[in-house]
Amino acid sequence: MSAFLDPANLTLIGIILVLLVCSGFFSSSETSLTAASRVRMHAAEKDGDKRATIVTKLLNKRERLLGGILLGNNLVNILASVLTTALFTNLFGEGGMALVLATIVMTLLILIFAEVLPKTYAISQPDKLALIVARPVDLIVRIFAPFVSIVQLIVNGVLRLFGVDTDASAWTAADEIKGAVDLHLQEGGVAKRARDQIYGVLEIGExxxxxxxxxxxxxxxxxxxxxxxxxxxxxxxxxxxxxxxxxxxxxxxxxxxxxxxxxxxxxxxxxxxxxxxxxxxxxxxxxxxxxxxxxxxxxxxxxxxxxxxxxxxxxxxxxxxxxxxxxxxxxxGDIQDEHDEEVKGVERRKEGGAVVRGDVAIRDLNRAMDWKLPDDEAVTIAGLVIHESQTIPTVGQAFAYHGYRFEILERQRNQIQSLKVAKTYEPDQRSES
Missing domain, CATH: 3.10.580.10 (CBS-domain)
Structure with a gap:
């Protein structure tokens, strides 16, 4: 007990606790800043909140932000582990027992108080916490910027050796909006008609x-x-x-x-x-x-x-x-007035799928059935079948493409008048007998 109350050991304990608090700060900052809503930050920035401007600036340089936070977090965690080992060596003497105890204690302390607890709190209110930590994190990122740049050069060099292009981005702003809308649709926060209208606005330029x-x-x-x-x-x-x-x-x-x-x-x-x-x-x-x-x-x-x-x-x-x-x-979506005839061309079937007129646009069918048939090479559903099969199908022929099954029901001359379309998990087939 006397060794535990030794001023040197008490000083070590105080420093370790401060380092754990710093580690928790870095962990919560990383989670809150990466999870912060860019839309809300933009709105706060327009309202004159300078902290939101800093958050936006940090998010625009995400690699530099994460590099600075991870560097700071690793420094305090490693230093805390070293000091804990020194503390247990003072208390229990040199040997394997001190190292084992120091490892167990620091693992538990870092896991609970420096990782799980602060990150759980940060993810519950990321926008609020992001505004709070914006200024100190910005200062830390500035201080560590030279070291982070060197580390990033090494990382990018290693990734390029394996053929990874760190500058490539397959996702566009439109893709992100679509993904968010689809997620809210699944959660019930957005109606399907509203989703289709948002998609229409995003895709009309194409x-x-x-x-x-x-x-x-x-x-x-x-x-x-x-x-x-x-x-x-x-x-x-x-x-x-x-x-x-x-x-x-x-x-x-x-x-x-x-x-x-x-x-x-x-x-x-x-x-x-x-x-x-x-x-x-x-x-x-x-x-x-x-x-x-x-x-x-x-x-x-x-x-x-x-x-x-x-x-x-x-x-x-x-x-x-x-x-x-x-x-x-x-x-x-469809605009019907008192003089329009109700001819949709899509008849849903109870057993699944639908009977579709050949001249129905693929985009309209996708909206009606919530499907994802490709429309890059053809405008109508009949055009899609002809393009994929590279032939003029006869009545009774069936094909499987893109996860859907197409069965020809009616044909007039060289035009497909109607066909049955349904989802399937069969592999693509040119023709079924």
Whole structure:
């Protein structure tokens, strides 16, 4: 007991306790700063909190931050271990017993009081603690910066020997947002529709007009040479307010008919349809290339105050129609009004999967079923099957690609009219009999 109360030993105990507190500080700082929300720090920075500015600066140089904290933490832990060994040597004499006791005691003290306890506290309120430790950690990182730079050079050199590129980053800001949204969706904090809308905003910059247009196969068009009665009948059957006008050949588009113009003309004629002249009613057609980006087309719609454009390929052939509504639906989902027909093209099955029209867009199917079918090489689900199989499938054929099974249900000429799609864990197969 007298040896324990010796002033030299008491001094050692005091220094060891201080070092354990310092170790706990480094551990809690590392956890709180790495777990701090960049969004909340940015908001606090805009509100004038200088500590948030320091946190943001530290997070922008994460390697330097972690290097400084780890260097400081290792220094105090090693020094505490050495002093504890000296203390137990003074108490129990030189020998293996002192080393064993010092190892056991320091392992428990560091594990409980310098690692688990401070990190548990830090992870419970990382933003608050990050603001508290910002200034002292910034000072420590500045002091250790030269040593950390040398260590980092050695580490990067060793990693490069094994082919590891420390500068490469596969994740973008959009990927991080998507990951966070998906996580909150699983936890119930975000609704699926909200997730889809956020995805739509993030992905719209990757789309071209051809990805969201209405294909010419599904267009309602009016022959300018048709009699007035047939024109009115076709307009009413279409349910659209704007329709392309063509002269005999559908590739020869001569204008666009707006239903408002048609109604005004009919009112002036007082029911006498013989005087209806579609050439006078035709508005100038606006043609855009199929490779135009959706964002650029949206801005063009806003600038020209138009809602409707005709899409053509590099040879000038009509490919389809793009409307302002089509672009907005990529963000907010399907927009249905009182004149829209409820034709989704996706029929869910109780046993799983769905029966899908061949012309349904892959993006729409992914949203409806919460699937992850690739849409890099094809726009429609039929196009995906044809691209992957490198053939025009026959009715009854089935394929397995990307973790999904595709069974052809109906085909007309060379077009897949409908197919059954379901998730599967089978390996990719070119064809099943």
């Amino acid at each position: 789309l071209d007009v051809e990805d969201v247009m209405i294909h010419r196969k599904n267009l309602s068009m009016i022959d300018i040479n048709d009699p007035p009665e047939a024109v009115i009948k076709n307009v009413l059957a279409s349910g659209h307010s704007r329709l392309p006008l063509y002269n005999t050949d559908q590739d020869d588009v001569v204008g666009v008919l707006h239903v408002k113009d048609l109604l005004k003309s009919m009112a002036r004629l007082d029911g006498d349809l013989s005087g209806l002249n579609l050439k006078r009613l035709a508005r100038e057609a606006w043609f855009v290339p199929e490779t135009t980006s959706v964002v650029k087309q949206l801005r063009a719609f806003q600038h020209k105050r138009e809602h409707f454009a005709l899409v053509v390929d590099e040879y000038g052939a009509l490919m389809g129609v793009i409307t302002l509504e089509d672009i907005l639906e990529e963000i907010v």
